[in-house]
Amino acid sequence: MRIGITGASGFIASFLLPLLRQRGHQCIAFSRDAHRCIDGCDETRVIANRSSPDVTGLDAIVNLAGESIQGLWTEAKKNRIRDSRIDLTSSLVAAIPGTEVRVLVSGSATGFYGNRDDEVLPESASRGEGFLADVTADWEKAATAAEVSGVRVALARIGFVIAANGGALNKIRPLFRLGLGGRLGSGRQWMPWVHIDDVCGILIHLLERQDLRGAFNVVAPLPSTNMDFTRALADACHRPAFLPVPGFGLRLVLGEFSSLVLDSTKAVPDRTLASGYRFRQSDLRLALSSPTFV
Numbered sequence: 001m002r003i004g005i006t007g008a009s010g011f012i013a014s015f016l017l018p019l020l021r022q023r024g025h026q027c028i029a030f031s032r033d034a035h036r037c038i039d040g041c042d043e044t045r046v047i048a049n050r051s052s053p054d055v056t057g058l059d060a061i062v063n064l065a066g067e068s069i070q071g072l073w074t075e076a077k078k079n080r081i082r083d084s085r086i087d088l089t090s091s092l093v094a095a096i097p098g099t100e101v102r103v104l105v106s107g108s109a110t111g112f113y114g115n116r117d118d119e120v121l122p123e124s125a126s127r128g129e130g131f132l133a134d135v136t137a138d139w140e141k142a143a144t145a146a147e148v149s150g151v152r153v154a155l156a157r158i159g160f161v162i163a164a165n166g167g168a169l170n171k172i173r174p175l176f177r178l179g180l181g182g183r184l185g186s187g188r189q190w191m192p193w194v195h196i197d198d199v200c201g202i203l204i205h206l207l208e209r210q211d212l213r214g215a216f217n218v219v220a221p222l223p224s225t226n227m228d229f230t231r232a233l234a235d236a237c238h239r240p241a242f243l244p245v246p247g248f249g250l251r252l253v254l255g256e257f258s259s260l261v262l263d264s265t266k267a268v269p270d271r272t273l274a275s276g277y278r279f280r281q282s283d284l285r286l287a288l289s290s291p292t293f294v
Contacts, residue, residue, distance in 0.1 A: 001025050001026070001059040001060050001103075001207070002025070002026045002028060002057060002058050002059050002060075003020060003025050003026065003027055003028065003058065003059065003060045003061070003062060003207070004028045004029075004030055004045070004055055004058045004060070004061045004062070004101075005017065005027055005028065005029055005030065005041070005061075005062050005064065006030045006047060006061070006062070006063045006064055006065035006088065006092070007063070007064030007065035007066065007107070008027070008029035008030065008031065008038045008041055008044075008064075009029070009031065009036070009038050010064055010065075011161070011163075011166045011167050012064055012107075012158075012161065012196070012199055012200070012203075013062075013064055014039075014166065015163065015196050015199070015200050016062070016064075016199075016200045016203060016204075017038075017039065017040030017041065018040055019200050019204060020040070020204065021040055023204065026042050027040055027041045027042060028041060028042060028043045028044070028045060028058065029041035029043070029044045029045070030044075030045050030046070030047035030053060030065070031044050031045075031046065031047065032046065032047065032048055047065075047088065047091070047092075048088075048091075051091055052091060052094060052095050053091060053092060053095050054095070055092065055095045055096060055099050055101055056099050056100075057099075057100065058099065058100065058101050059100055059101065059102060059103065060101065060102065060103035060104070060105070060207055061092060061101060061103070061104050061105070061106075062105045062107075062203060062207065063088075063089055063092060063104065063105070063106040063107055063143065064107045065084060065085070065088050065107075066081070066084050066085045066088075066107065067080040067081045067083075067084040067085075069081055069132070069260065070168070072255055073131070073255055078131060081135060082135050082138075085135060085139045085142075086135070086138050086139050086142050089106060089139060089142040089143050090142045090145070092104075092146075093142060093143065093145045093146045093149075096146055096149050096151060097149045101149075101151060102150070102151055102152060103151065103152050103154075103207060104143060104146045104151050104152070104153045104154070105154045105156060105203055105206045105207050106139075106140070106143035106153065106154070106155055106156070107156055107158060108136055108139060108140050108143075108155045108156055108157045108158065108215070109132065109136050109157055109158055109159075110157050110158070110159045110192040110217065110219060110265050110267045111130075111132030111133060111135070111136050111260075111265075112127055112128065112132075112133055112136040112137060112140070112157055112215075113125055113127065113128045113133065113265050113267060114127070114128015114129045114130045114132070114133040114263065114265070115128065115129075115130065115259065115262075115263035115264055115265070116128060116264060116265060116266065117264050118190070118264070118266060119266060120266050120268055121217075121265060121266055121267045121268065122217070122267075122268050122269075122270035122271070123157070123214070123215045123216060123217050123269075123270060123271040123272075124270075124271075130259060130263075131259075132259070132260070136157075140155050140215070143155060152210065152212075152213050153213055153214075154206040154207075154212050154213055154214065154216060155214065155215040155216065156202065156203060156206060156216055156218045157215055157216065157217050157218060157219075157267070158194065158199060158218040158219075159191075159192030159193055159194045159217070159218060159219035159220075159265075159267060160191050160192060160193045160194070161193075161194055161195075161196055161199055162193055162194070162195055162196065162287060162288065163195070163196035167196070172233075176233050176234055176237045176239055176241065177237050177239060178239070179239040179240055179241075181230060181233065181234050181237075181239065181241040181243065182230060182241050182243035182244040182245060183226055183227050183230045183241070183244045183245070184226050184230075184244075184245050184261045184262065185226070185245070185261075185262045186226075187225060187226045187227030187230065187244065188225055188226070188227065188264070189225065189226050189261075189262060189263060189264035189265075190223050190224070190225055190226075190264045190265055190266035190267075191223070191224055191225065191226050191229050191265075192217070192219040192220075192223060192265050192266070192267040193219065193220055193223075193224060193229065193284060193287075194218055194219045194220050195220065195280065195281035195287045197280045197281055198218070198220065198279050198280055198281055199218055201277065201279075201280060202216065202218050202272060202277055203218075205275065205277050209275065209276075212275055214271070215271070216269070216271050216272045216275070217267045217268065217269040217270070217271070217272055218269070218272070219267045219268065219269050220269075220279065220281065220282050220284070220287075221268065221269055221273060221279055221282050222282055222283060222284065223266050223267070223268060224284045226261070228284065229284065232284050232285045232288050232289075233288055235285070235288075235289075236285075236288040236289050
């Protein structure tokens with residue numbers, strides 16, 4: 001297939017692109033800079049919010065673009081988070097009619113479910129409340145609009161991604177190596193973690209299986225609490241983890257962004273497993289104990 005990739009220079013795409021090439025697919029990057037060369041891509045095309053990208057000649061699109069949600073959520077930051085997902089997705093969908101595109105695998109997030117304490121959240125669970133839930137629901141709505149054009153749409157609700165290099169784990173691992181790690185808030189909140197190998201595996205699975213459409217949770221089948229994650233990462237770094245960060249302190253310093261680490265989301269991949277996907281990394285301790293992680 002000829003696959004267009006938004007967010008081609010991002011963290012997930014850096015792992016995904018080589019795998020797509022290995023499977024014989026051609027990859028076309030979408031970037032704000034048409035002259036940018038991205039490893040693993042055969043071509044670069046321009047894309048920007050509220051403009052019509054060129055999707056001619058493509059069989060499929062993997063939509064991974066979006067402003068990073070890390071950092072203080074000022075109103076300007078929140079607008080960028082929202083617009084970079086919803087407006088860009090809408091522009092992609094608007095460009096599809098009359099082209100060969102038949103598959104759209106669109107990034108989404110477990111933020112769809114909001115803060116749900118200990119409630120088990122399969123793909124059939126209702127949307128939650130809060131900024132991320134609102135953005136994610138509208139993001140998915142923008143993507144599913146492609147179904148009107150006969151496109152098969154699969155929504156990948158991605159959780160907290162762990163990888164040896166890159167991603168949010170890179171920011172916290174140095175603290176644990178110094179013995180400065182600890183639980184966040186109560187530590188009882190559920191973290192919908194997933195290994196990068198399975199993020200890529202599921203995205204490819206959704207691309208290549210013609211019968212898969214709708215939402216799929218891209219999370220490990222064995223959910224873990226923040227306390228579990230803290231202990232596993234500390235053990236992998238061979239360091240103690242005895243410096244908990246109180247929730248009120250995180251809210252004071254990080255504002256609304258603190259919800260990303262304090263909210264509890266016990267998402268489970270029911271539809272993903274039912275589709276026949278087999279996880280490569282389902283045990284958190286094994287995933288974090290690899291020498292490449294520490």
